Amino acid sequence: xxxxxxxxxxxxxxxxxxxxxxxxxxxxxxxxxxxxxxxxxxxxxxxxxxxxxxxxxxxxxxxxxxxxxxxxxxxxxxxxxxxxxxxxxxxxxxxxxxxxxxxxxxxxxxxxxxxxxxxxxxxxxxxxxxxxxxxxxxxxxxxxxxxxxxxxxxxxxxxxxxxxxxxxxxxxxxxxxxxxxxxxxxxxxxxxxxxxxxxxxxxx
Numbered sequence: 001x002x003x004x005x006x007x008x009x010x011x012x013x014x015x016x017x018x019x020x021x022x023x024x025x026x027x028x029x030x031x032x033x034x035x036x037x038x039x040x041x042x043x044x045x046x047x048x049x050x051x052x053x054x055x056x057x058x059x060x061x062x063x064x065x066x067x068x069x070x071x072x073x074x075x076x077x078x079x080x081x082x083x084x085x086x087x088x089x090x091x092x093x094x095x096x097x098x099x100x101x102x103x104x105x106x107x108x109x110x111x112x113x114x115x116x117x118x119x120x121x122x123x124x125x126x127x128x129x130x131x132x133x134x135x136x137x138x139x140x141x142x143x144x145x146x147x148x149x150x151x152x153x154x155x156x157x158x159x160x161x162x163x164x165x166x167x168x169x170x171x172x173x174x175x176x177x178x179x180x181x182x183x184x185x186x187x188x189x190x191x192x193x194x195x196x197x198x199x200x201x202x203x204x
Contacts, residue, residue, distance in 0.1 A: 002069060002118050005099025010069055013193040015200065026194055028164045030201045032142045033072070037202055043067075043075040044141035048157070052081030052128040053088045055146040055168045055187070061095060061124055062192045063199075065117045070199040077124070078141070080131030086110045087126050088172075094184045131157065166194070 002010070018026075029045075036043040045063055049056035060079035067075035092113055096102045101116040105125075113126040129135055131143070143157040145165040157163055168191060174183040 001120070002065065003099050003101065003116075006065060006117055007069070009098055009189075010066065010192070010196060013189065013196045015193060015197040018194060018197055022194065023197070025166055026198055028162070029142065029144060029166060030198050032162050032164065033075070033198065033202050037072060037074075037204065041074070042140070043072070044078070044137045045075065045144060046078040046080060046131060046136055046141045046157075046160070047144045047146050048080050048082070048131045049145075049147040050082050050149050051085040052079055052083075052130070053085050054091050054171060054184075055191070056081065057087055057091055057126055058095075058188050058191050059144065059146050059166075059168075059195070061100070061115055061117070061126070062188070062195045064124055066192070066195050066199040068118060068121060069196075070202065072199055072202050072204065076137075078136045080129050080133055080136050082130065084110065084128045084130050084133070086128045087113060090171075090175075090180060090184050091188075092126070094181070094188050097181075097185065098188065132159075 033043050047056040047059040056079040060077045064077040086109060092102050095115060103114040105112040105114055110128050115124040115126050139159040141160055143160040143163045146168055147170065148167045168187060171184045171187040174180045
């Protein structure tokens, strides 16, 4: 069971606001998850962005959360970058404001976070890493490209079953501005809404 504030937020996400154009972009991810679910196989999703600091983490966290919300079994979500930097602190703050329980496991230049969305589910371990880091799967996964620069700059993702570009505008554009928290929350909820649409279309 999800934490109640997260559950409440998911219920309010307006999937009917998603354009037909975006639905077409999301369809390959729906098809991939459905194929693996129908075959009773593990669903490994690796969300990839250039720095693994913002959009890829938001996507990983929301995908794992929504899999539980819709009771889609054997879904394991990961994230990575074409280079490793650090999970941007405002991302952690944005998730915390939505109801996720976040604990800093280690500090330093690349902090490690425990991100809990349910009392009984294993927490997501959030830190910046490359997409081919040992923490991530090496085969039988979908590579979901969450930023256009990673999609263009990384033409080959070794071991992936399928490569699916689902790109988002970078909230980094609003860093150090009065709109920062608002825009990070806006991007987080856009990602959550689209992934709600994805998982709502999966038939167990």
